[in-house]
Amino acid sequence: MSNEWTTEIKPKKKWLDVDLKGIWRYRDLYVMYIKRDIVTKYKQTILGPLWYVIQPIFTTIMYMFVFGGLAGISTDGAPQPLFYMAGIVLWGYFSESFTVSNSVFSTNANVFGKVYFPRLIVPLSGITSSLLKMLIQLVLFIIVYIYYYFTLENHSLSLNWSLLLFPFYIFLIGFHAMSWGLIISSLTTKYRDLKFLVQFGLQLFMYATPVIYPLSAAPEKYRVILELNPLTPIFEAFKYGCLGCGSLNWGGLLYSTIFLCITLFISVIVFTRVERNFMDTI
Amino acid sequence: MSNIAIEFENVGKMYRLGRVGTGTLSHDLNRWWQTSILHHEDPYLKIGQTNDRSQKGTSDYVWALQNINFKVEQGDVVGIIGKNGAGKSTLLKLLSNITSPTTGVIRYKGRIASLLEVGTGFHPELTGRENIYMNGSIMGMTKAEITRKLDEIVDFAGVERYIDTPTKRYSSGMTVRLGFAVAAFMEPEILVVDEVLAVGDAEFQKKAIGKMQDVSQGEGRTVLFVSHNMAAVKNLCRKGIVLENGQVSYTGTQNQAIDFYLANNFSESKTRIADSIIFKKSFIDIYSIKINNSENVESTIVSNTEYLDIEIEGETKEPFSFDLIVTFKNQSGVPLASLEEGHYKGTIENIKIGKFKISKRIHLPKYLSKGVCLLDIVLHHPNVEYYMKCLDCAILNFDGNYDGFGVPLSLSARGFAGLECE
16 A cells, blocks of 8 residues: 555655655756756857856966966966966866855755755756856867967977876866865855855865966975865866876875765765755755 | 545644744754764654744744644545644645655655746746746656647747747746646646635636646546635635644535634634724724624524624714724625615714714615625724724624525525515
């Protein structure tokens, strides 16, 4: 008799309860969310998706002026535009994915308050649409890269086989962003203080990641701290793969992967707990 | 037994009052320590109290719902009625899995579509068509399913012309139509409706109610309907559940439930007619208002009663001139007939300082219909001011007229009274 019920709603669920079947059933919604993100973002703008490439161009110019020019931070022999753009493209992907995941509850309170669907759909589609944005910017990076490769003399630019790991880097960055975003988002539903911390925390975190400087330029005594940052080996490895600077640190990448497994695990637990009752606390 | 579609078993939901969200860290830690480490009962569950919003409680925790047990059979249309804050919306929220219960289990068969508020997930920048897909997939439809029903949905909503226009350009009514249409066509096994019909125009309301009837009768689906509109509940539902302070206080047919709700709602705190005075001049004291010599809120008017006696006793510190209005209304608050004699005769009565007694004998029509009426009793000086307003103060149960074929006509079908002719 009881096995006839299709759904049972109970107060306490298992502490790890990811509705993978549900996520699969709602895959069309996942696609719709990605579509919505892309379509609505630049509605009523003239340049439309061009903004995707204008942003990194201007940021690169700005960084060249401030960090390369005024501060005179080394780019480890790589051409400045390429060095900064490589950092910006990856960092942009991280920060965008983080922000999307971090605002899951606050921006979707309205929808979550009315209909049930597996909430994980929203951050997953969020990191996917920022992935698409990143890919567009990557095309720009490749164009600039080709330009420098053929016009610049005596350059140290070299592609090497480790670049094949690029999809893995992207996977790591996206899910690092999502798991941190979800953990903080879940806690923010109850303790709003975190909202203020996150605003400048993300900015500070960028400086703790080798985005605008190479790890080798950091003083020896701080390098250990930078190496604790799970994003450091990824950024370094990407630059190593295409710019010929940076380093490929297998230990670092392994550390980053293990780190991700742990945070992802925690984030999913916290998230599924909070999604059950967040309407009462938000 | 196998055709039970929804089952609530001992369901309860507790909320913490006051400053939700802040200052709860110590409670959280305490709760976690007690339940997870010491395996005690949740210390905050015990002190929860029943939810009576008008009374001040000693605990910060209240049960928005408690001991909810009921079953709904497949194909039933169940109206859930109750005062504001009785727990109706919480119940629907639990059922649609938006928030989880504190105790108990809810079981159901099939897919639930909830119209808690339609148009969920509508993005103002997206066009009507895009929003149909968005909204549909949020509610669990697949893309193929939506494409198959797109024409029907657009047709039902009546927004063909605007289908490729962003919904931010829609009127609020159009948005609701579109939202309702998507929900109505997703063919859920269980449809949950919460007061959405209030927004559309009359034509659309009719359409929506018709659709809901089709859904329940023709297609054998289950509908839960929450409303304050007794007429809609009466028309639409076959069963009724009355919620009161977070508990089920009555289950039965929709008519029994409505009667119970109305009777209970009035007699709960208001046993005397004069308890319903919502306004009076400060120089006036009202001792009692009597209908047929009784101060009781409820009275039965048997067949062929010729008169209705109304008597108001009180005292005034200032003289005033008044006309008495007695309005008969149906359960939805629609006025049916009224006594306002001064208006027709152009007269007004004077009251001197001191004790007074106003007595009126109303002639009732011969062919009164069978049904329930509510009364408003008002003292006013026409076009000048009100002295006393006593609204929804009495319930009259008309027995109806049994002369002739021995079957009375009903108030809801034929109105207040039958006309006579030569």
